[in-house]
Amino acid sequence: MTAAPLVAPAAAGDPVEVVAGRVAAARSRRRRRAASVLVALTLVALAAAVASMVLGAAGLTVGEVVAALVGQGSPKAEFVVLRLRLPRVVAAIVAGTALGLGGALFQTTLRNALASPDILGVTGGASLAAVGSMLLLGLEGPAVALAAFAGALVVAGLMWGLAWRDGLTGIRFVLVGIGLASIVSGLLGWLLTRAEVREASEALVWMVGGIGSIGWPELATAGGAVVVLLIATALFSPRMPLLSLSDDSARSLGLDATRARVTAILLGVGLVAVATALAGPIAFVALVSAPIARALVGHGQAALAASALTGAAMVLVADLVAQHAFAGVAVPVGIVTGLIGAPYLLWLIARGNRKGSDG
């Protein structure tokens, strides 16, 4: 933290006011930085969304796309824009926001950058239920989504039941989660090695997550659920600072962090379960969004809004790349999210090291 020069012009003589002025200046600078990060992320997401609407094999012009959006286009343009491209963009936003925010809630609450729903087995539970329902029961479509939703909730519930002992402490919850994740991945490995290899390949595609074939009814359900959870998170967010205290410091201040933690984790599980049911466990969005957002905003903050936006921007950009970068091959978006998110996170970590701040 560099000292700000000349921030308290009126108070040259009074040291207390000089300090107060500097603190205020540092705060407003931080707030401005957070605001500009949010604006920048929104712009990136918007640009990717627009590109995703305009680019494509159908060869529509910008004018035709706009016309189709307002209901004035040709039937063909309307079909492409309203049935194919727009659902894709909306799905990317819904899933990305939910995963980014869900991951941030987990990592902040459990105070460990590794404690994302991917690593704690919540998304793994969704995968196991979905892949099991595909390979063993032969289900398809919405039934698989429902199974995924249930799987995420079951693993989260188990984690809860097993980790709870006079409250919820971070590390116990995380270790139980890792244990469950390993059971889940063992069972997934068993399913995949026993299945017929083509079916295993299809299951693998589901497991990386994709947003290519989502219709409006599913989107409406998932989108509605995510909006409700977003509002709940926004209402809850003033209590977030409590979560960054350690158990001991919270207790010594006379505060009970348990209820805040329970709320945050419930919200996180809900968001991740909805997103996974909608689009599959789009890989690593939940894991890397929050660290990226936190590095962009500057440290010491939970950066929930920035995490949600980072998630949305990442899935939108990744889907754009997935559709157009691999000459003619449709690649599931989950393959690209890790490929673009992870190197960026690595770069942020390396840069943070040089500056001496915590990545």
Place this chain on the structure above:
Amino acid sequence: MPRTATVTHPTGAPDRRIRRRLPPAATLGIAVGLLAVVAIASLAIGARQIPFDVVVQAFTAPVPGDPDQVVVRDLRLPRVIIGIMAGAAFGVVAAILQGATRNPLADPGLLGINAGASLAVVTAISFLGVASPFGFIWFAFAGAALAAVVVFLIGSVGGGASPARLALTGAAVTAATTPLITLLLIRDVGTLSQYRFWSVGSLAGRGLETASVLWPFLVGGLVLAAWLAGRMNLLALGDDVARGLGVRLSTTRIVTAVAVIVLAATATSLAGPIALLGLAVAHAARGLVGADYRWLTPLAGVLGAIVLVAADVIGRVVVAPAELEAGIVAAIVGAPVLIALVRRGRGASL
């Protein structure tokens, strides 16, 4: 001296559970005895019913060509040896990593090392047509080592590798590698059909040749781990205190990195990318002997060997005459143990 480290709980309050611990040497002795039992069980139990005296005769009075003896000597013995080697490497490497990163979640699987090995093996299958577990070992070794080098380098650019940064870097490397693996797998069903059996982790079909080329790495890694153990105890007090007590931080970090790279690569090339095994046994060892790395590290190694060999035996028994891969069994059996430990409040604090 070893026991003084276990008398007080990290919070300073005396802990009844910790006082009731066995002396570390006794614990380690019991663990070694248990390992012997499990190893003998692994020689004696399998799809083919072989009387125990024939198992003994396979070593005391070898008859070349006797089918029962061949099964014991050429099929079961290599699995025991590879299981012990790989399990010990997984356990020791997790103990070192948890000490060095001061993150209770550190594990080769979470630090990107397994992902690196997996990517190299998928590449070998997909582009070079490699098809046998023996052919995979150098690819797995190189991939694991490369991933570990990347994690340590990026995690420590411009000064000390903070534990949190190291863990985050490992997660990011996994996140960057896994999509590439998946991409190669969904492109080509043939690659998937081979990779899926390697990736769950297994002791079958490795043969003694694998062990015979990798044992020098294991021994080297274990020697480095032994050298590190005492220094880990001081590092646990914090970097500044450790420096004040005469630990050279940069040397220790480099040795840690080398030991982790060598051991993780050896373990993964022996048995495949088995997640959690190391993490679980390192926590179990911490619960049994406390935070003294001179006891914790070897015990984690012995426990790792026990769990992996036992998982292999269980995998042969539960679905006989078919087999369940040791990695799958280790994940399903090891996790409840970890959860039980965590619930009893042991092993969670570093």
